Amino acid sequence: MKVLESGVAELFAKPDPYEFREWVHKNKSQAMTDKLMTEQEAVAKFVADGDSLGTELYGTVRAPISLTREIIRQGKKHLRVAGQGITEIDFLLAADLVDTLDITYVAWEVYGISSILRRAVESGRVKTADWSNGAMAWRFKAAAMGVPFIPVSSMLGTDTFKYSAAKMVECPFTGQKVCLLPALFLDIGLIHVHRADKYGNCQIDGISGFAHELSRASKKLIVSAEKIIDTDEIKKYPEHTIIPYYLVDAVVHAPFGSHPGEMCYLYWRDEEHLKTFLEESKDPIKTKAYLDKYVYGVKNQDEYIKLIGMDRLKKLQSMIGGR
Amino acid sequence: MAEYNETEFLICIASRLMADKTTAFIGTGIPMLAASLAKKMHAPNLVPAFEFGGVGASLQKLPLGVGDSRTFHKAVLAAGICDMMETSARGFIEYGFLGGAQIDMFGNLNTTVIGAKYWPPKVRLPGSGGANEVASFCWKTIAIMRQHDKRRFVKKLDFLTTPGYLTGPGSREAAGLPPNTGPYRVVSNLGLMGFDEKTKQMTLLATHPGIKVEQVLENTEFEMLVADNVTENKPPTTEELRILREQVDPDKLYI
Numbered sequence: 001m002k003v004l005e006s007g008v009a010e011l012f013a014k015p016d017p018y019e020f021r022e023w024v025h026k027n028k029s030q031a032m033t034d035k036l037m038t039e040q041e042a043v044a045k046f047v048a049d050g051d052s053l054g055t056e057l058y059g060t061v062r063a064p065i066s067l068t069r070e071i072i073r074q075g076k077k078h079l080r081v082a083g084q085g086i087t088e089i090d091f092l093l094a095a096d097l098v099d100t101l102d103i104t105y106v107a108w109e110v111y112g113i114s115s116i117l118r119r120a121v122e123s124g125r126v127k128t129a130d131w132s133n134g135a136m137a138w139r140f141k142a143a144a145m146g147v148p149f150i151p152v153s154s155m156l157g158t159d160t161f162k163y164s165a166a167k168m169v170e171c172p173f174t175g176q177k178v179c180l181l182p183a184l185f186l187d188i189g190l191i192h193v194h195r196a197d198k199y200g201n202c203q204i205d206g207i208s209g210f211a212h213e214l215s216r217a218s219k220k221l222i223v224s225a226e227k228i229i230d231t232d233e234i235k236k237y238p239e240h241t242i243i244p245y246y247l248v249d250a251v252v253h254a255p256f257g258s259h260p261g262e263m264c265y266l267y268w269r270d271e272e273h274l275k276t277f278l279e280e281s282k283d284p285i286k287t288k289a290y291l292d293k294y295v296y297g298v299k300n301q302d303e304y305i306k307l308i309g310m311d312r313l314k315k316l317q318s319m320i321g322g323r
Numbered sequence: 324m325a326e327y328n329e330t331e332f333l334i335c336i337a338s339r340l341m342a343d344k345t346t347a348f349i350g351t352g353i354p355m356l357a358a359s360l361a362k363k364m365h366a367p368n369l370v371p372a373f374e375f376g377g378v379g380a381s382l383q384k385l386p387l388g389v390g391d392s393r394t395f396h397k398a399v400l401a402a403g404i405c406d407m408m409e410t411s412a413r414g415f416i417e418y419g420f421l422g423g424a425q426i427d428m429f430g431n432l433n434t435t436v437i438g439a440k441y442w443p444p445k446v447r448l449p450g451s452g453g454a455n456e457v458a459s460f461c462w463k464t465i466a467i468m469r470q471h472d473k474r475r476f477v478k479k480l481d482f483l484t485t486p487g488y489l490t491g492p493g494s495r496e497a498a499g500l501p502p503n504t505g506p507y508r509v510v511s512n513l514g515l516m517g518f519d520e521k522t523k524q525m526t527l528l529a530t531h532p533g534i535k536v537e538q539v540l541e542n543t544e545f546e547m548l549v550a551d552n553v554t555e556n557k558p559p560t561t562e563e564l565r566i567l568r569e570q571v572d573p574d575k576l577y578i
Binding site: 110137155 | 351387394403449451454456483484576
């Protein structure tokens with residue numbers, strides 16, 4: 001197969017499916033064991049400096065924000081971060097824990113661009129490679145398939161391709177140009193879900209984003225769940241299980257784990273909190289003050305919930321749409 | 324005649340482009356308001372598709388993000404991003420609605436960096452998001468530009484994030500993108516543009532009330548073609564404005 005063109009970006013993680021196989025075979029238990037632990041334990045045990053890290057879903061939607069706060073408290077650094085979002089990526093960038101960013105979209109949607117992203121990237125502190133949202137999800141999908149790359153028909157003809165680490169080849173079957181995306185195997189994945197049992201069998205309501213792909217692309221996987229349920233409940237509706245236990249290393253009980261983002265059918269996003277953070281994030285000193293108060297200033301998710309206040313969280317529960 | 328602002332007008336024009344009983348990939352921001360208005364006006368059977376998995380949502384309430392719960396409220400499908408992008412790759416999504424920071428004469432869009440250098444950039448913008456797939460795969464792409472001026476309608480993009488007609492006729496196909504796809508309309512605060520069938524260059528089709536053709540050309544850095552008979556867009560109706568203000572964006576997030 002002839003490579004016609006190559007993106008210029010560095011590959012921040014090597015697409016090696018056999019290395020992944022060997023690793024999970026050696027390191028991950030196939031037994032159903034109790035993996036319920038605190039966020040401190042989970043992050044201390046499974047997140048290492050220099051890890052490639054991905055989060056799912058994104059920013060204001062079913063995002064693993066409580067786990068992200070714990071990573072910042074433990075100061076896990078030189079992270080190679082992949083993905084899209086706002087709050088969780090902004091937090092990690094603001095805490096200066098990120099070396100490289102495989103970026104698809106980091107911004108506030110309705111409220112515009114991210115000041116924290118701008119400072120981190122424009123200063124040259126964080127290196128970037130650009131991808132589209134589809135491309136990033138397909139990179140996880142390739143990893144989930146256990147293959148080193150996946151052919152797709154987007155990214156073609158653009159600078160998004162040029163500044164990625166993708167390659168364009170001639171299809172050996174049709175002769176057409178296709179874009180090859182390198183599989184993205186993560187050292188550590190973080191996913192927030194609606195329900196999990198203590199073994200790590202997880203169910204998600206609403207859209208599944210790229211939970212299926214990212215969970216299967218991660219060597220180590222920490223899930224946080226709004227609710228811990230009995231395995232019997234999982235077994236009643238096994239078709240709703242999107243992440244089976246053998247992918248999971250740690251299960252953390254994290255009510256309101258996506259706050260200030262939303263969790264469909266449970267609580268709506270905290271608009272006031274998001275707007276305050278958005279304003280404060282424009283100024284580095286105020287950004288630090290935000291982290292001091294909401295991240296470093298609390299020991300864990302329980303304390304965070306107390307800081308935000310149950311009255312406010314109950315209000316967000318009442319604001320979420322039903323079915 | 325009812326009073327209205329530029330953003331309200333922009334939303335109404337974009338909304339009128341959304342046809343009933345078709346599928347439309349909806350990007351974040353103005354496209355969401357336009358889709359919501361369309362469903363409440365002339366296109367109750369418009370099927371909005373959102374990149375993180377929602378298809379056919381009611382849009383009773385305005386989504387604030389492309390993955391929030393309103394993108395699949397009373398929807399027919401709540402899937403994931405791969406399925407959505409693959410659905411458009413297989414040709415099931417008719418229209419794609421996008422925004423951008425810069426656009427050029429072939430409808431290519433930039434949402435990645437401002438300035439000559441990619442890294443470290445002068446200004447870092449959000450990145451492609453799902454836009455690259457939307458514009459690669461939807462049959463007809465519609466770009467919505469809130470501000471029509473020379474810094475945004477440019478000769479040369481600082482970064483080509485999302486493909487329009489690339490460098491002109493045949494270049495999408497030559498790059499490997501699916502045939503018979505590409506930019507269809509551009510809506511700005513000054514007018515409505517299409518693309519010349521032969522040259523694929525952006526062409527002024529209609530101006531907004533009170534806007535002259537010259538004004539559009541003066542505010543465009545590249546050479547904009549002008550249709551033989553440029554029409555005038557009809558101002559928002561009282562009904563459009565009422566629904567937009569009372570039902571689509573009652574919290575005034577955009578308007």
